[in-house]
Amino acid sequence: MNDNTDNIIVDTATRIFQDLCEPNTVNDAEQGTWPKALWDALAESGLTLTWVPEELGGAGAALADGFAVLRAAGRFAAPIPLAETLMAGWLLTQAGMTVPGGPLTIAPVHGDGRIELTPDGALSGRARRVPFARNAEHIAVLARRGTETVVALVAARGLPISQSASLAGEPRDDVTLDRAIPEAISPAPVDQDLLVSFGAAVRLQQMAGALERILEQSVQYALDRSQFGRPIAKFQAVQHNLAMLAGEVAAASAAADGAAEACALPTIAVGEIAIAKVRGGEAAGTGAAIAHQVHGAMGFTYEHSLHHATRRLWSWREEFGNEAVWAARLGRMVAQRGADELWPFIAAGS
Amino acid sequence: MNFSFRFDPVELPSEAKELRREVRAFLRQEVEAGTFSPDGGKGSFSREFSRKVGAKGWIGMTWPKKYGGHERSHLERYVVTEEMLAARAPTRAHSTADRQSGPVILRYGQDEIKEKILPRIARGELCFCIGLSEPNSGSDVFAASTRATKTDGGWLVNGRKIWTSGAHQADYMIALLRTSPPTKENRRHGLTQFLVEMKTRGITTRPIINLTGSHDFNEVVFDDAFVPGSHLIGEVDMAWKQATDELAYERSGPDRWIETFPALVELVRRAGEDPSERLAEGIGREVAHLATLRRMSLSVAGMLQAGKTPSVEAAVVKDLGTNFEQALPDKVRLLAPPSGDASPDSNDDRFEEALRYATLIAPKLTIQGGTREVLRGIIARGLGLR
Numbered sequence: 001m002n003d004n005t006d007n008i009i010v011d012t013a014t015r016i017f018q019d020l021c022e023p024n025t026v027n028d029a030e031q032g033t034w035p036k037a038l039w040d041a042l043a044e045s046g047l048t049l050t051w052v053p054e055e056l057g058g059a060g061a062a063l064a065d066g067f068a069v070l071r072a073a074g075r076f077a078a079p080i081p082l083a084e085t086l087m088a089g090w091l092l093t094q095a096g097m098t099v100p101g102g103p104l105t106i107a108p109v110h111g112d113g114r115i116e117l118t119p120d121g122a123l124s125g126r127a128r129r130v131p132f133a134r135n136a137e138h139i140a141v142l143a144r145r146g147t148e149t150v151v152a153l154v155a156a157r158g159l160p161i162s163q164s165a166s167l168a169g170e171p172r173d174d175v176t177l178d179r180a181i182p183e184a185i186s187p188a189p190v191d192q193d194l195l196v197s198f199g200a201a202v203r204l205q206q207m208a209g210a211l212e213r214i215l216e217q218s219v220q221y222a223l224d225r226s227q228f229g230r231p232i233a234k235f236q237a238v239q240h241n242l243a244m245l246a247g248e249v250a251a252a253s254a255a256a257d258g259a260a261e262a263c264a265l266p267t268i269a270v271g272e273i274a275i276a277k278v279r280g281g282e283a284a285g286t287g288a289a290i291a292h293q294v295h296g297a298m299g300f301t302y303e304h305s306l307h308h309a310t311r312r313l314w315s316w317r318e319e320f321g322n323e324a325v326w327a328a329r330l331g332r333m334v335a336q337r338g339a340d341e342l343w344p345f346i347a348a349g350s
Numbered sequence: 351m352n353f354s355f356r357f358d359p360v361e362l363p364s365e366a367k368e369l370r371r372e373v374r375a376f377l378r379q380e381v382e383a384g385t386f387s388p389d390g391g392k393g394s395f396s397r398e399f400s401r402k403v404g405a406k407g408w409i410g411m412t413w414p415k416k417y418g419g420h421e422r423s424h425l426e427r428y429v430v431t432e433e434m435l436a437a438r439a440p441t442r443a444h445s446t447a448d449r450q451s452g453p454v455i456l457r458y459g460q461d462e463i464k465e466k467i468l469p470r471i472a473r474g475e476l477c478f479c480i481g482l483s484e485p486n487s488g489s490d491v492f493a494a495s496t497r498a499t500k501t502d503g504g505w506l507v508n509g510r511k512i513w514t515s516g517a518h519q520a521d522y523m524i525a526l527l528r529t530s531p532p533t534k535e536n537r538r539h540g541l542t543q544f545l546v547e548m549k550t551r552g553i554t555t556r557p558i559i560n561l562t563g564s565h566d567f568n569e570v571v572f573d574d575a576f577v578p579g580s581h582l583i584g585e586v587d588m589a590w591k592q593a594t595d596e597l598a599y600e601r602s603g604p605d606r607w608i609e610t611f612p613a614l615v616e617l618v619r620r621a622g623e624d625p626s627e628r629l630a631e632g633i634g635r636e637v638a639h640l641a642t643l644r645r646m647s648l649s650v651a652g653m654l655q656a657g658k659t660p661s662v663e664a665a666v667v668k669d670l671g672t673n674f675e676q677a678l679p680d681k682v683r684l685l686a687p688p689s690g691d692a693s694p695d696s697n698d699d700r701f702e703e704a705l706r707y708a709t710l711i712a713p714k715l716t717i718q719g720g721t722r723e724v725l726r727g728i729i730a731r732g733l734g735l736r
Contacts, residue, residue: 215733219733219734219735222735223734223735233735233736234735234736236727238735239726239727239730239733239735239736240723240726240727240730242730242733242735243669243725243726243727243729243730243733244669244726246355246666246729246732246733247666247669247670247729249355250355250357250646250663250666250670251642251643251646251670253357254357254359254642254645254646254649255638255642255645257357257358257359257645258359258641258642258645261359274634274638275637275638275641275642276638276642278634278635278638279638279639279641279642282635282638323635324631326634326638327630327631327632327633327634327635327638328627328630328631328634329630329634330630330633330634330637330638331621331625331629331630331631331632331633331634331635331637332625332630332634334618334633334634334637335618335621335622335623335624335625335630335633336623338618338619338623339615339616339618339619340615342614342615342618342637343436343437343611343615345637346637346640346641346644347370347432347433347436347644349641349644349645
């Protein structure tokens with residue numbers, strides 16, 4: 001949890017978050033104020049185009065670097081569509097398309113999402129709970145054209161958007177595509193299932209960052225807060241809770257690493273994504289509960305910033321497939337391989 | 351604030367992948383030859399098997415060649431260890447020496463002892479036990495009172511060790527013995543590590559039968575047992591400085607999360623190819639935990655390879671790992687499809703046996719080698735809380 005790593009991209013992002021993503025920025029964003037200074041600083045440093053190749057105007061960074069930036073964003077609860085913009089950049093780049101500047105998002109975000117591209121080149125369908133749709137200038141849409149899957153880039157302005165929010169207060173809007181004409185279309189490099197898998201890997205990074213944050217906050221709070229004449233950090237029950245929190249944070253971090261590696265393979269390893277989202281999702285729930293217990297009533301106030309991370313953890317664990325969905329899928333994969341292939345399956349992870 | 355526990359990802363080198371194939375082929379062959387049974391039915395201790403493993407070069411893998419080692423990486427050693435454990439191979443005759451005792455001798459032992467003992471461990475000829483706990487010194491390791499008193503040419507040992515796994519089978523013990531009283535400044539001062547030959551006159555080993563009905567641990571009584579001066583390991587009175595490294599080796603390996611794994615394997619067998627949603631979800635959750643633990647455990651092996659001493663990370667792996675393996679049998683029990691008179695399942699017997707074993711050994715998993723409470727204390731210290 002050092003603020004300095006040996007990675008200049010991550011260090012740059014972290015500095016920007018430290019300067020421009022204060023607790024008030026996060027609260028203001030929930031009230032509808034777009035954090036312009038934060039977004040502009042990230043855009044100017046090229047971080048919003050982390051995964052876009054240099055020759056296409058991006059930073060051309062490795063997948064791992066972008067994931068590390070998203071972990072930092074998660075630590076600071078950055079209330080901007082950075083993850084979504086990176087995902088859209090990744091999707092468009094994979095499809096060989098030009099990535100526009102400005103905030104982006106992707107749609108649909110659910111495994112059963114279905115947007116049609118009609119023979120006359122118009123998009124039709126409805127995507128629910130699209131993250132930050134109201135803030136996005138463009139949406140990278142995965143659409144069906146007959147039996148083919150394509151990526152369609154569509155301007156967000158003018159699309160009918162019904163606003164809604166996650167339990168963290170982040171925009172999750174329903175977008176209706178009623179004969180919208182895309183600016184560009186290209187055969188898709190992934191199907192809806194792999195897009196959701198990639199989304200899960202992205203959320204896992206944010207979750208790992210948020211968990212690192214609540215561990216820091218909880219340890220500091222336990223050292224600062226005195227009861228019965230001594231810091232609560234000196235009570236063994238509190239120490240053991242924090243040790244368990246540290247374990248969950250470590251597990252979520254390892255899970256996020258696993259998912260990131262799975263995305264770097266020629267074809268995304270869905271089994272590894274499943275493992276990671278199940279374990280990371282559990283860590284989010286267990287970890288947030290411990291952090292709140294340590295913080296007592298103070299952590300339950302809006303004034304304290306603990307909820308910036310914990311509400312996001314509760315929201316992110318649910319997106320791109322929750323623990324139950326991924327666990328059932330993983331269980332079926334294991335069952336189909338059979339009992340004697342269970343160990344080789346686990347050992348194949350590295 | 352600076353308390354980063356890092357579990358950096360490790361990519362296994364290509365040698366390790368080839369090695370995994372070799373180990374699997376060897377294990378298959380040994381099962382076919384009847385050396386051991388994959389359901390654990392032939393026990394976990396076999397000197398014959400250990401000698402074969404030694405002949406393969408899979409004991410003392412990371413040690414220098416001049417002491418019979420093979421100068422291979424911790425990651426390669428990790429691969430061998432996990433494949434053996436997953437296959438339930440009978441490694442008990444060499445595993446303690448390979449994991450813990452050998453590295454301690456290598457690091458702190460006198461040259462004469464290193465030359466004499468290490469090559470024999472590497473050949474799979476020597477079995478070790480660990481003499482830490484005493485009747486009044488369990489989790490509080492540094493309260494040990496079994497004494498080593500200076501005598502002509504060596505030391506005389508008097509006292510008792512207890513809960514000593516495999517003492518009745520071991521050739522040697524690495525014992526933690528009191529050579530001086532603790533000081534006011536340092537209550538951990540005054541303990542020394544020794545290499546003790548179990549056949550020494552004055553040592554009596556008595557069985558303590560555990561609740562599974564098996565004889566694994568023992569009480570070891572020392573009555574004026576003589577230990578030669580060359581068997582002193584490290585500095586007199588300073589064992590507390592040596593113990594931390596040892597624990598990083600002991601606490602992070604696959605043996606800290608894989609003990610009840612056979613119950614999960616047999617659940618998958620019972621589940622068949624098309625399990626119910628509930629069963630599939632239950633299996634998936636456990637597999638996710640297991641695979642993540644393995645990733646963390648492998649990461650610790652990577653840190654050892656990089657020359658670090660990841661004591662806190664090892665404690666994290668052991669705490670998460672032993673809690674997982676302890677909880678697993680109960681999860682498996684409640685997930686299993688019903689099997690009654692009307693719907694018997696041909697895999698019932700295997701399943702029941704694996705579940706029975708896992709349920710019975712579960713209580714010890716969060717006690718042996720450092721209790722859950724001790725581990726959480728270590729992690730809390732790593733967090734700067736104490």
